[in-house]
Amino acid sequence: MAATCPIDFDVASLRESVRAVYTRVAADPSGDFHFHRGLDYAVAALGYDPAELAALPRLATERFAGVGNPLAMGALAVGETVLDHACGAGMDLLLAARRVGNAGRAIGVDMTEAMREQAMRAATLAGVADRTRIVPGLLEELPLDDASVDVVISNGVLNLSPDKRQALREIFRVLRPGGRLLLADVVVKRELTLPVRQSPELWAACIGGALPEPELLDLVRAAGLCDGRIEARFKSFAGSSAEAKVSVDLELSAVNFSARKPQI
Numbered sequence: 008m009a010a011t012c013p014i015d016f017d018v019a020s021l022r023e024s025v026r027a028v029y030t031r032v033a034a035d036p037s038g039d040f041h042f043h044r045g046l047d048y049a050v051a052a053l054g055y056d057p058a059e060l061a062a063l064p065r066l067a068t069e070r071f072a073g074v075g076n077p078l079a080m081g082a083l084a085v086g087e088t089v090l091d092h093a094c095g096a097g098m099d100l101l102l103a104a105r106r107v108g109n110a111g112r113a114i115g116v117d118m119t120e121a122m123r124e125q126a127m128r129a130a131t132l133a134g135v136a137d138r139t140r141i142v143p144g145l146l147e148e149l150p151l152d153d154a155s156v157d158v159v160i161s162n163g164v165l166n167l168s169p170d171k172r173q174a175l176r177e178i179f180r181v182l183r184p185g186g187r188l189l190l191a192d193v194v195v196k197r198e199l200t201l202p203v204r205q206s207p208e209l210w211a212a213c214i215g216g217a218l219p220e221p222e223l224l225d226l227v228r229a230a231g232l233c234d235g236r237i238e239a240r241f242k243s244f245a246g247s248s249a250e251a252k253v254s255v256d257l258e259l260s261a262v263n264f265s266a267r268k269p270q271i
């Protein structure tokens with residue numbers, strides 16, 4: 008079970024490694040990383056609409072580091088409150104803010120200050136700062152009230168959590184009854200070897216903490232969410248240096264996955 012990080016991992020230093028990587032992405036997304044980034048990747052590998060992305064500030068699209076396309080899984084209604092669960096520089100957050108209109112709310116939570124600063128700048132440039140709130144926080148302790156969110160979107164971040172059960176419990180808590188989870192994350196064909204799971208570098212590259220697909224579905228169900236369904240698959244690491252570091256038969260890929268909080 009890879010729901011938690013290996014027991015000899017120090018969670019605080021793991022978080023610091025993850026924060027250091029995404030601080031570097033925030034400062035210079037064209038640097039050398041194990042994972043793909045940016046608008047061209049989002050369009051070619053993940054099916055984002057090029058015109059919609061071209062209309063967003065480049066500082067958000069250049070720093071995009073997701074692995075799937077959560078907003079492709081369902082329309083957002085005008086007036087809804089959406090949480091972008093570890094929003095990074097905010098590409099999905101801005102798309103959500105546009106879709107919910109000025110009666111809605113788009114809330115981004117992220118633990119990396121440099122990413123939050125870019126996301127806030129991007130929201131202002133995109134003209135959606137009025138309905139966007141970006142707050143510091145951890146996936147495992149979301150700084151939001153119970154039942155305060157209609158939709159949680161999450162792109163490439165659950166794998167980074169050292170305690171995925173707790174992160175999913177938090178999603179369940181903040182969703183209102185009937186609320187939706189639209190999650191994209193990395194999956195592997197079988198559990199990763201301990202050396203891969205123990206590498207802070209591969210963990211921060213969204214690989215070391217990836218779950219086998221059935222385990223992801225089981226954890227979502229165990230958190231109380233229902234109607235879990237894989238909606239699409241992506242070869243998000245094709246051609247990346249991360250792919251070269253894990254064995255081919257692990258079939259490193261990503262899924263779009265939806266679920267919902269029961270009404271009662």
Ligand SMILES: C[S@@+](CC[C@H](N)C(=O)[O-])C[C@H]1O[C@@H](n2cnc3c(N)ncnc32)[C@H](O)[C@@H]1O
Pocket residue numbers: 025026029070071072073074092093094095096097098099116117118119122144145146147161162163164167168169213
């Ligand atoms: C792979 S990037 C994805 C960001 C964004 N969803 C996107 O699609 O571009 C990972 C982001 O998750 C944040 N993050 C990682 N672990 C976190 C945690 N435990 N709590 C809060 N944020 C976290 C990082 O700071 C980083 O901005």
